[in-house]
Amino acid sequence: MQPLYIQNSLTRKKERFTPLSPPYVGMYVCGPTVYSNVHLGNVRTFLTFDIVYRYLTFLGYQVRYVRNITDVGHLTGDSDDGEDKIGKKARLENLEPMEIVQKYTNDFHDVMRIFNMKSPSIEPSATGHIVEQIQMIQDIIERGYGYESNGSVYFSVRKFSEDFPYGELSGRRIDDLLSNTRSLDGQNEKNDPLDFALWKKADASHLMKWPSPWSEGFPGWHLECSVMSTKYLGKTFDIHGGGMDLKFPHHECEIAQNIGAHGGERPVNYWMHGNMLTVNGRKMAKSEGNGFTPDELVTGNHPLLERGYSPMTVRFFMLQGHYASTLDFSNEALQAAEKGLERLMTAIVKLSDLPLSVEGMDDTQIPKLMERCAQAMGDDFNTPILIGVLFDGVKLINNIVSGKVTISAPQRQQLQEGLEGYVLDVLGLEVENKASQNGGDEDALMGLLVDLRGKAKDNKDWATADTIRDTLGALGITIMDGKDGSSWKKD
């Protein structure tokens, strides 16, 4: 199997990927909190792990991909005395919390679909795992790392850090955290400012609450991921992904909870973090007010957008940057990506009817190209490099079309399977608006027009030929004249 190297956030090193029990791979990715529409920044993170999932599958691994839906427990302001985001939204919109959850879950799925993201193997929700969460809290308490306080349960970071390292993932040292925290006396139920909630007692106005041994309440935000990853992937699994902004405190707390409940085993072998999408150099975030939804993106209906862009353009744009780097959004960059994608996909479409010759090219050429593709992806999913190599493939295809290079039948099959594998399967790019929706009729009509224009051209009747071309152009159909007649495409 192709070697794969992954930049591990935990060790801060690029490591050879070795699954716990090949060919199976377990991967957990933190999903959305469904209290509002996802924005483009969220899409980037899910795209990153869509690529990871696709490539692992491409390599032949059998991947169980778990991506949760957070439908309770994520508090506003991320502080422990905040309000539940979904409960708050439900009150504002005068809906049942579960209506909110359903509405934005549907929206999320729609978005994933238009961006051609693969569905996860399991998509569990936090509210579907309340029983397991209560159980895990009990395990943590039994091991001495959790305590009850006024109906709520907290995780004792200080106690935990006496037995296990805390802060490894985020590079935070507990002494620094402590010395930087001014202790607030009284007020707080927590023994220590660093402690985080495992279970919160709900007050009377709280909409989402469940019975528990401690109080009627709801689970803390960090708990669900620990519980669901353990349930579906085991106490130790291969890959855990999420956005960079979840590294601390969310993922750090997750590790502590897992170890706190199950003992000293590290729960995750490879941690991966996707970087942020920025706008004018700043993180795209709801709180910044600089986010826009995929719908606004497609329609262009947003102050930041000069016009609309197709989902595949955006997908390609994002893949031209490495997932671990910040990526800056701009109209210019989107427009450049649009053209680049067009050139790439046009070449891919041409693959199946490349003119063959007996001779063909040097037999090592195509395998070399494919090898470079594999190298790129094997090096921490380097999609920008892969795309660079794919454009060499585009050049090759165009050279074959123009007759500068020849290709034999077996070579064509090799090239087609290879390139389509990377473009369609690994990168998940699909041809947009290409296939005529009304099938044969349109092809036949266009064939007629192209023929008529060809006749006019033969007669040097340029006026007629140009009228046909210009009229079709106005309808969004481009006529392209080649050496052996004309072809057409829809914009």
Place this chain on the structure above:
RNA sequence: GGUCCGAUGGCCGAGUGGCUAGGCUCAGCUCUGCAAAAGCUGCUACAGCGGUUCGAAUCCGCUUCGGACCUCCA
């Protein structure tokens, strides 16, 4: 204030101690009835200052600017 990361040509964005990234843009050329497409060629790079080295955009230090997370304040 703490921790960490980044600064690449008109735009976006890779990358390695010495060997073309790539896409888009722009200019010229080839092809073409013209155009488009395609091909070829060219174009302004590695924030600044030091240091290590035969050689650094790539390693080290400092400076400036920017970002993320946390904290604090409000």
